[in-house]
Amino acid sequence: MNDRTAQLEATLTLGPVVPVVVIENAADAVPLARALVAGGAPAIEVTLRTPAALDAIRAIAAEVEGAHVGAGTVLNPADLDKAIRAxxxxxxxxxxxxxxxxxxxEQLVPLLPGAASASEAMILLERGYVLQKFFPAEAAGGASMLRSLGGPLPGIRFCPTGGVSTKNARDYLSLPNVICVGGSWLTPRDLVAAGDWNAIEQLAREAAALR
Structure with missing residues (x-):
């Protein structure tokens, strides 16, 4: 296991759920991240889907003790460079x-690349990626698909994301080839807009107890 893989494994095993967060207002980033950390979900994926995302990553990295902030929806080398600089x-x-x-x-920061099929997973495995995102999880076959991949591809562990919720998270987490799941249900838009950080902390606590 190389250093980047070990670093990524350490991050993904901080809790059973990695919150997948869309931040519209950078001012929400710090209190939101503090609520997630307090609730036991310290590995936080901030998606690069909004203009505020990079500022949010920068603020969490600088101000939230215990947070392990990552960048999601990274599509190209330019996104990668901006996220790491943030x-x-x-x-x-x-x-x-x-x-x-x-x-x-070329970077020291680890990448969790996405795969949705055996072929894609194999291509990533050839390049040394034993930790992969399974996306879009439910649309790509769900827990039964990952169970099937476990036989021929036992060396890969996945973080399924996309359609994962409190209703099916345990189905994924029970599989030996699942390291954690990614979910957006910990930070619903209405709670973020209302600044209800106590409710988000409680959702994080419930997620942390899933495994």
Whole structure:
């Protein structure tokens, strides 16, 4: 296991659920992250889907003790560079391209690349990625698909994301080839907009107890 893989494994095993967060207002980033950390979900994926995302990563990295902030929806080398400069300690992509993988191999910050099929997982495994995101999890076959992949691809562990919720998270977490799950249900838009950090902390506590 190389250093990047070990670093990523340490992050993904901090809790059973990695919150997948969309932040519209950078001012929400610090109190939101503090609530997640207090609830036991310290590995936080901030998706690069909004103009506020990089500022949010920067603020969490600088101000939230105990947070392990990552960047999600990283699509290309430019996204990768911006996320790392903002302070992301891990990178998540929905899929992979040769350009992105080449750029990631030049960085010390680990990448969790996405795969949705056996072929994609095998291509990533050839490049040394034994930790992969399974995305979009439910649409790509759900827990039964991952169970099937476990036989021929026992060396890969997945973080399924996409359609994962409190209703099916345990189905995934019970599989030996699942290291954790990614979920957006810990930070619903209405609670974030209302600044209800206590409710988000409680959702994080419930998620932390899933395994």
């Amino acid at each position: 302070g992301a300690t891990f990178i998540v992509s929905p899929g992979s391209t040769p350009a992105l993988l080449d750029a990631a191999e």
